[in-house]
Structures are given as structure tokens and as C-alpha cells.
Amino acid sequence: MDPERYTADEMMTVAAARALRDGQACFVGIGLPSRAANLARRLHAPGLVLIYESGTIDTKPAELPLSIGDGVLADAALSVVSVPEIFNYWLQPGRIDVGFLSGAQLDRFANINTTVIGDYREPDVRLPGSGGAPEIAASCREVIVVMRHQMRAFVERVDFVTSVGHGSGPKDRRLLGLRGAGPVRVITDLGVLEPDPESAELVLTALHPGVSVEQVRAETGWDLQVAAELSATPPPSAQELSVLRGMRTVGS
Amino acid sequence: MPLADAVADLVHDGETVAFEGFTHLIPFAAAHEAIRQRRRGLTLARLTPDLVYDQMVGAGCATKLVFSWGGNPGVGSLHRIRDAIMTGWPVPLAIEEHSHAGLANRYVAGASGLPFAVLRGYAGTDLPLHTPTVSTVTCPFTGERLAAVAALNPDVAVVHAQRADRAGNVQFWGITGVQKEAVLAARRALVTVEEVVDELTPVPGAIVLPHWVLSAVAVAPRGAAPSYAHGYYDRDNAAYRAWDAVSRDRAAFTGWLERLRGATAAAS
Numbered sequence: 194m195d196p197e198r199y200t201a202d203e204m205m206t207v208a209a210a211r212a213l214r215d216g217q218a219c220f221v222g223i224g225l226p227s228r229a230a231n232l233a234r235r236l237h238a239p240g241l242v243l244i245y246e247s248g249t250i251d252t253k254p255a256e257l258p259l260s261i262g263d264g265v266l267a268d269a270a271l272s273v274v275s276v277p278e279i280f281n282y283w284l285q286p287g288r289i290d291v292g293f294l295s296g297a298q299l300d301r302f303a304n305i306n307t308t309v310i311g312d313y314r315e316p317d318v319r320l321p322g323s324g325g326a327p328e329i330a331a332s333c334r335e336v337i338v339v340m341r342h343q344m345r346a347f348v349e350r351v352d353f354v355t356s357v358g359h360g361s362g363p364k365d366r367r368l369l370g371l372r373g374a375g376p377v378r379v380i381t382d383l384g385v386l387e388p389d390p391e392s393a394e395l396v397l398t399a400l401h402p403g404v405s406v407e408q409v410r411a412e413t414g415w416d417l418q419v420a421a422e423l424s425a426t427p428p429p430s431a432q433e434l435s436v437l438r439g440m441r442t443v444g445s
Numbered sequence: 446m447p448l449a450d451a452v453a454d455l456v457h458d459g460e461t462v463a464f465e466g467f468t469h470l471i472p473f474a475a476a477h478e479a480i481r482q483r484r485r486g487l488t489l490a491r492l493t494p495d496l497v498y499d500q501m502v503g504a505g506c507a508t509k510l511v512f513s514w515g516g517n518p519g520v521g522s523l524h525r526i527r528d529a530i531m532t533g534w535p536v537p538l539a540i541e542e543h544s545h546a547g548l549a550n551r552y553v554a555g556a557s558g559l560p561f562a563v564l565r566g567y568a569g570t571d572l573p574l575h576t577p578t579v580s581t582v583t584c585p586f587t588g589e590r591l592a593a594v595a596a597l598n599p600d601v602a603v604v605h606a607q608r609a610d611r612a613g614n615v616q617f618w619g620i621t622g623v624q625k626e627a628v629l630a631a632r633r634a635l636v637t638v639e640e641v642v643d644e645l646t647p648v649p650g651a652i653v654l655p656h657w658v659l660s661a662v663a664v665a666p667r668g669a670a671p672s673y674a675h676g677y678y679d680r681d682n683a684a685y686r687a688w689d690a691v692s693r694d695r696a697a698f699t700g701w702l703e704r705l706r707g708a709t710a711a712a713s
Contacts, residue, residue: 223518223519224519246545247467247468247469247620247622248467248620248621248622249620258519259518259519259520259680259682259685260468260518260519260680261468261518262467262468262469262493262518262620262622263468263680264469264619264620264673264675264679264680266620267469267619267620267675272650273619273620273621273650275621275622275623275625275626275652276467276492276545276549276622276623277549277550277552277553277623277626280545280546280549280550280564281546281549281550281553281564284546285546285564285565308542308571308572313571313574313575315531316531319522319527319530319531321514321515321516321522322512322513322514322515322516322542323513323514323542323543323544323545323570323572324493324513324514324544324545325514325544325545325546326544327544327546327566327567327570327572328544328545328546328564328565328566331565331566331568332565353571354569354570354571355570355571355572356570357568357569357570360569365569366569369568369569370565370568370589370590371568371569372565442519443680443682444679444680444682444683
């Protein structure tokens with residue numbers, strides 16, 4: 194037994210980092226995705242190419258950025274391009290392998306909401322909005338979502354479609370002309386969800402250590418199905434935890 | 446040109462103004478001058494409205510916000526903007542919302558002298574339902590349906606740069622965002638700079654804007670603080686974190702605003 198204790202957030206970040214492969218080009222959202230992507234680069238994927246919407250290409254920041262446009266990202270980048278260029282030349286043609294995103298709400302077809310909770314004109318909560326996410330979700334070869342698993346966030350249907358996952362079923366992406374595969378995995382602090390190949394609906398495919406199916410269902414706003422082969426996430430190794438805990442955010 | 450004169454000459458009530466900057470080189474000094482001069486009825490455009498638009502909206506300068514991501518990065522919400530949208534304090538604020546790719550391409554079209562730009566975007570999202578400057582266009586060569594966004598040509602663009610030479614040519618580097626496009630899309634452009642130098646020696650990745658596309662250059666040392674100017678000073682992350690408490694509370698914000706305005710009265 195590993196005597197090391199760790200938090201559910203740490204398990205989520207480690208599981209997300211493991212999902213990235215060495216040599217991939219990854220378009221990174223700020224927050225949870227950025228932490229996990231930088232962890233992957235420090236562990237098994239030193240050749241992971243990190244790209245941020247501020248225009249920094251292949252950046253290797255020594256500290257985690259607080260914002261998407263921090264100076265550390267520019268200092269440590271192979272190249273820095275303008276915002277129109279990062280979207281038009283780098284993201285749009287489909288040359289990025291993985292889009293790494295988070296959100297405030299996510300639904301059973303992995304559509305993402307970062308715009309409003311409630312009605313658009315009279316929202317209960319006004320969120321930051323789109324940023325680069327809609328086109329990241331549309332154009333990367335595949336998308337991985339990292340977010341905390343809570344009832345209020347994992348909903349039957351998002352209040353606002355900021356970024357399209359699988360729309361309302363398996364044919365929607367093709368009908369909409371979206372060329373990437375869309376979300377292939379949703380990694381949470383409880384487990385992993387993946388779209389069913391037939392229905393495109395998210396199903397539970399892995400549980401993190403110590404988490405039960407009932408617990409995940411209790412935090413999911415739709416009738417969550419469980420994959421025939423439910424796997425168990427290996428707990429964080431001592432090395433994964435020590436590298437994760439050693440990462441500092443700029444100015445903190 | 447002194448900054449106060451440049452803002453008075455170039456930024457007029459009721460106009461569309463883009464104070465651009467993508468985390469880096471945000472033109473705080475110029476925006477604070479617009480607050481002191483009590484500009485009203487502005488349409489404020491920017492991909493990433495952060496503290497400076499929160500401050501302008503809270504001060505009552507704006508009636509509309511055109512944006513693609515509004516927040517205090519890594520900290521939380523912009524409470525003055527949220528208050529204006531949801532309760533109309535101190536004045537109602539209309540919004541026009543895009544994605545980064547869409548709004549960036551609106552500036553590209555504006556800078557290119559085209560009526561619209563084409564991109565792969567917005568398909569299947571709810572944004573086109575609420576944003577009249579997003580539409581679709583059919584490719585005349587392939588028949589493919591693509592997103593179209595209307596050109597954005599601000600009345601004035603305001604940006605901050607590291608330096609200018611004595612002729613008024615401007616150079617900036619690091620994360621350069623969408624400032625070149627915003628300046629070239631705008632009818633007038635005001636640039637504040639950290640310093641004036643004899644010669645703009647080459648810097649890797651730098652953008653140079655020639656003096657003849659700019660209306661005015663004003664020297665404003667630390668004019669991007671608390672954001673940063675690459676090679677000059679770092680981002681003051683503590684100030685961004687501290688803003689949250691000011692922004693949350695109308696009284697705390699009003700106190701901040703009085704101090705900002707008082708600072709000029711004392712100086713003049």
C-alpha cells in the first residue's frame with residue numbers, strides 16, 4: 194500500500210496528465226488543464242508541445258502561469274505569434290492533436306458551458322464567456338475535458354452551448370462541419386467518463402481509488418450508465434505527487 | 446503629446462473604443478485618463494476585458510461591451526461589469542459576445558478593409574442566437590458553409606507599447622495579442638509607450654507600427670501597470686487579486702474611483 198495521502202483534486206490532475214502523450218501538440222486552457230499539462234511535461238511527456246491562446250507555441254514555463262498571457266509563457270516559448278495567427282493558422286486547420294479544456298457546466302453529450310447559468314438575457318450567474326474554447330473544441334483532433342464532478346456542473350443539458358461536444362448525438366459533429374473528434378474523455382475528481390461509441394452519451398469508464406459508482410451517480414445530473422468494463426485508476430505515484438506539489442504558480 | 450491631451454483629442458463620448466491588450470501591455474494609464482475625463486456612452490471593444498474595463502464600466506463610461514472572455518484571470522469575476530449587466534449600476538450595459546477567434550477575425554477584417562471575415566467557428570454553439578455580427582457564408586468554390594463575422598472598425602484604438610522613436614514609430618514585443626489589427630482597423634489610434642529612444646533596434650518577434658498609421662504617441666512610464674510590459678516590469682499579480690474585494694463592493698469601488706479622480710485634481 195502507498196502510505197501517501199492525496200486529495201481528489203490531485204488524483205484528477207494526475208489522471209489528466211497521464212492522458213497526454215509525449216510528442217503531442219496540446220492547446221491548453223487555463224486553470225486545471227494548464228496544471229495537468231505542465232505536470233505531464235515534467236513526467237512522462239517531456240516532448241509535449243504546449244500551445245496557449247495568447248500565441249505562445251511550445252512553451253516550457255518553469256512556474257505555472259496565473260493567466261493565459263503571463264510573461265513566463267512568452268519567455269519560455271519557442272515562438273510567440275499574434276492572437277489571430279494562433280487561431281487562424283495553428284488551431285483552425287486541424288494541426289493540434291489535443292484540446293485540453295474545462296468548464297462550469299457539462300452535459301451528457303459533453304457540450305460545455307462557460308457563458309451563463311440560467312437564461313442568457315437574465316442569467317442567474319454570468320460566467321466569463323467563450324475565450325478560445327469553441328474553436329478549440331471544434332478543431333483539435335480530439336478534446337479532453339478536466340473538471341470537478343459536482344451535481345450542479347454535470348447536467349442533463351447545459352444552459353448555454355459555449356463549446357460543442359457531441360451536440361445531441363453521434364451524428365451532430367459531422368452535420369455541423371466540425372472536423373475534430375470532439376471530447377474523447379472527461380476526467381473528474383471521481384473518475385473518467387467517455388462517450389459511448391454508438392450513442393455519443395458519456396458513460397462512466399473508470400473510477401478513482403476509493404470512489405463508488407453510487408457516489409459518481411449522486412453527483413451526475415443524468416441517468417449515468419456504466420461501461421461494461423469499468424477500470425480502476427491507479428493511485429498517484431510518489432513521483433507524480435512530489436512533482437505536482439513542487440509546481441508553483443507565478444507570484445504566489 | 447501629453448496623455449491627457451491625447452485622450453481629450455482622440456477619445457470622444459458615444460464612440461466605439463478598443464483599449465486592446467492580451468494580458469500583456471494593457472493600456473491602464475490611458476483608460477484611467479478616460480475615466481478622469483468622465484467619458485460617457487462608450488462602446489468598449491476588447492477580446493479580454495479585465496480590470497481596466499471593470500473600472501471603466503463601474504465609473505459609468507460605457508453603455509456597451511463587445512468581448513469574448515470577461516474575467517480577472519486566475520482570480521474570478523469582474524463584479525462591476527456583472528453589476529452593470531444584471532442591475533444596470535451605474536448605467537445599463539449592453540453586451541455583444543463572441544469567441545476569441547471570432548472577435549480577432551472581426552479586427553482582421555477591419556484592418557484588411559473588408560466587410561467581413563470567414564472562419565471555421567460558432568457552428569452548433571448558442572452564440573449566433575444572441576450576436577447579430579455572426580452569420581454564415583457559403584464558399585463560392587467548394588460550397589462549404591462557414592462562419593462569417595462583421596468587420597470591427599473602432600473609432601479609436603488605444604494600445605500600450607514598450608517604446609517609440611522620435612519620429613513616432615512604435616515597437617512592441619512579447620505577447621502581442623491583437624493590437625496590430627486593432628490599430629489598423631481603427632479610424633484613429635493612440636499609443637502610450639514606456640519610453641522614447643533614438644533608434645528602434647531590432648527585437649525578436651517585435652511588431653513595428655509606422656508613425657503615419659498612428660494619431661498620437663504619449664509617453665506613459667509604467668502605463669500598463671498592474672499588467673506588465675515585457676522587458677520593463679512584471680505583472681502585479683497581487684494587485685489583480687486585491688481588485689476582487691474592491692470590485693465586489695459598490696462602496697469600496699466608489700472610494701477607489703474618488704481616489705483615482707482626486708489624484709488628478711491634486712496633480713493639476
